[in-house]
Amino acid sequence: MELDPESKSDNYSNAQERRVLTRYAVLTIALLIPLVLSFVFIRNLYPFAASTMMLRDRDPGSNYYILRGETVGGETIDLPPISLTNALSGRHWGLVSAAVENKPFQISSLHPENAQLTAAHSSANDLPRAARLEDLLRAWGRIYNSRLPESSPQRLRLVKLDAYRWDGEIGADYGRFVESWKAAL
Amino acid sequence: MESSPLRNLVPTDAATLGFVRAAVCGFILCEILRISFSDLGQLPVTLLRPTGAMKLLPWRVYDLLLTPAGMFGLKCVMVVSLGAATIGWFTSWATKFSAVLFVFFEGILRSFGHFNHDEMPAVYILVVLAFAPCGDNFSLDNLRNQKRLHWSALVYGYPILLMRILLAWSYFSSALIKLRVAGLTYLSPDNLPALAIEHSLDNLHDTQYKLAFSIPQASKYSPLFVGLVLAWELLFPLAIFFRRARYIILIIGIGFHVATMFLMNIIFPYHVAMYVVFVDWGKVLAKLRLLLDRSLISGNGVPQDAPR
Numbered sequence: 001m002e003l004d005p006e007s008k009s010d011n012y013s014n015a016q017e018r019r020v021l022t023r024y025a026v027l028t029i030a031l032l033i034p035l036v037l038s039f040v041f042i043r044n045l046y047p048f049a050a051s052t053m054m055l056r057d058r059d060p061g062s063n064y065y066i067l068r069g070e071t072v073g074g075e076t077i078d079l080p081p082i083s084l085t086n087a088l089s090g091r092h093w094g095l096v097s098a099a100v101e102n103k104p105f106q107i108s109s110l111h112p113e114n115a116q117l118t119a120a121h122s123s124a125n126d127l128p129r130a131a132r133l134e135d136l137l138r139a140w141g142r143i144y145n146s147r148l149p150e151s152s153p154q155r156l157r158l159v160k161l162d163a164y165r166w167d168g169e170i171g172a173d174y175g176r177f178v179e180s181w182k183a184a185l
Numbered sequence: 186m187e188s189s190p191l192r193n194l195v196p197t198d199a200a201t202l203g204f205v206r207a208a209v210c211g212f213i214l215c216e217i218l219r220i221s222f223s224d225l226g227q228l229p230v231t232l233l234r235p236t237g238a239m240k241l242l243p244w245r246v247y248d249l250l251l252t253p254a255g256m257f258g259l260k261c262v263m264v265v266s267l268g269a270a271t272i273g274w275f276t277s278w279a280t281k282f283s284a285v286l287f288v289f290f291e292g293i294l295r296s297f298g299h300f301n302h303d304e305m306p307a308v309y310i311l312v313v314l315a316f317a318p319c320g321d322n323f324s325l326d327n328l329r330n331q332k333r334l335h336w337s338a339l340v341y342g343y344p345i346l347l348m349r350i351l352l353a354w355s356y357f358s359s360a361l362i363k364l365r366v367a368g369l370t371y372l373s374p375d376n377l378p379a380l381a382i383e384h385s386l387d388n389l390h391d392t393q394y395k396l397a398f399s400i401p402q403a404s405k406y407s408p409l410f411v412g413l414v415l416a417w418e419l420l421f422p423l424a425i426f427f428r429r430a431r432y433i434i435l436i437i438g439i440g441f442h443v444a445t446m447f448l449m450n451i452i453f454p455y456h457v458a459m460y461v462v463f464v465d466w467g468k469v470l471a472k473l474r475l476l477l478d479r480s481l482i483s484g485n486g487v488p489q490d491a492p493r
Binding site: 013017020021023024027028031032035039042044045046047048049050051052053054055064065066067078079080081082084085086087088089090091092093094095096097098099103104107108109111112113114132135136139142143164166168170171174175 | 219220221222224225227228229230231232233234235236237238239240244247288291292294295297298299300301302303305308309312313316317318335336337339340343344347350351354355356358359361362363365366367375378379380382383386387388389390391393401404445451452453
């Protein structure tokens with residue numbers, strides 16, 4: 001029995017719709033189950049996030065950092081990194097503290113250059129503190145200078161990161177200087 | 186396959202889904218245009234700590250990509266793809282490609298440090314759009330090809346519902362995690378001032394407001410404020426089900442995110458932008474069309490009540 005064109009079109013439409021709804025079911029499971037698991041284990045496993053925002057993610061008494069630059073003219077200026085790498089919005093403090101704590105050397109699959117550096121020091125624990133921080137400071141300095149003419153006295157000659165400590169007590173000394181790292185440009 | 190409960194819950198028309206696609210992709214496109222990929226490409230690749238699925242890629246990919254030229258190339262591809270998805274040109278392919286690129290790009294950002302959850306609902310919403318017929322209205326595809334399949338309410342309505350659930354989950358689970366991790370100490374008078382001050386000390390945050398230092402003077406009100414915020418987060422799923430609650434919850438949400446910027450230097454623009462999924466754009470567009478028609482008629486000197 002031959003179907004009329006309208007019935008054929010309806011059949012096609014129903015089959016397509018069933019396909020779309022199956023796709024939705026798979027999509028729902030693929031998104032919601034990992035999200036619930038991330039929540040249960042409180043673990044971020046990209047692209048699935050446990051919503052841990054607004055929790056204190058640093059121990060009280062940990063360091064905080066101020067990025068500064070010293071110009072060719074001898075002036076010390078504040079250098080908020082959001083003005084240098086705006087793509088990393090909301091992430092600079094994590095990047096800096098990870099660099100200070102040598103976290104790129106604490107992952108299972110090291111970058112070949114990091115693996116070489118680790119091998120040269122027998123283990124990751126023997127590495128100097130903030131082994132890659134100077135590279136980061138230099139990169140920020142280069143980005144800043146690239147926006148200024150060669151002759152500008154505002155160009156940087158060095159970039160430095162100052163670490164301060166706050167013990168977490170409200171009203172106490174918020175800015176006890178701890179240490180500093182510098183990178184000449 | 187008609188679904189009356191779904192019709193009562195979410196808009197089930199192609200126009201709303203199409204407008205949500207245009208708004209979400211347009212917002213992400215603006216953000217991508219605003220940020221400098223070349224500057225990001227100058228950062229040393231040796232600082233990367235690939236996270237989650239990003240670990241599946243070999244280091245060689247990152248070495249090639251994390252250069253000014255490599256990142257600029259990625260930006261160009263993302264702009265073309267998101268641009269096509271925004272205007273609804275080859276929508277099915279453009280939304281899928283944009284979702285893959287955005288997941289990849291956000292993965293790179295997270296591999297540089299702090300996880301930051303702001304963009305995550307946008308990632309999921311883009312993935313949902315990639316698998317929904319979101320180019321059937323409010324798109325160039327629709328202008329080019331008026332013939333399309335007749336879908337039921339479920340096909341256009343369910344993606345909207347899923348997107349709303351995903352955004353609500355972000356807030357709801359956030360409140361539960363706070364209670365699980367910190368318990369009732371999260372409501373202690375010192376918690377909010379300490380958290381706000383912690384985020385206001387350095388110059389590594391996106392803004393450098395110092396209002397946090399005045400919070401301790403009002404710390405006795407802090408448990409009340411924190412409790413209200415927790416309650417708002419826990420009640421956020423009501424925005425999925427009740428229209429009146431939705432407006433109140435979303436307005437509080439905007440106020441909350443503005444407050445966290447001034448008090449804690451924490452900004453969540455993606456979360457706020459994704460509130461578009463809670464608006465019935467089909468109705469808004471129909472009203473705008475009606476207003477436009479009326480103003481055109483009155484502009485032509487034809488009285489509005491003239492017989493036509």
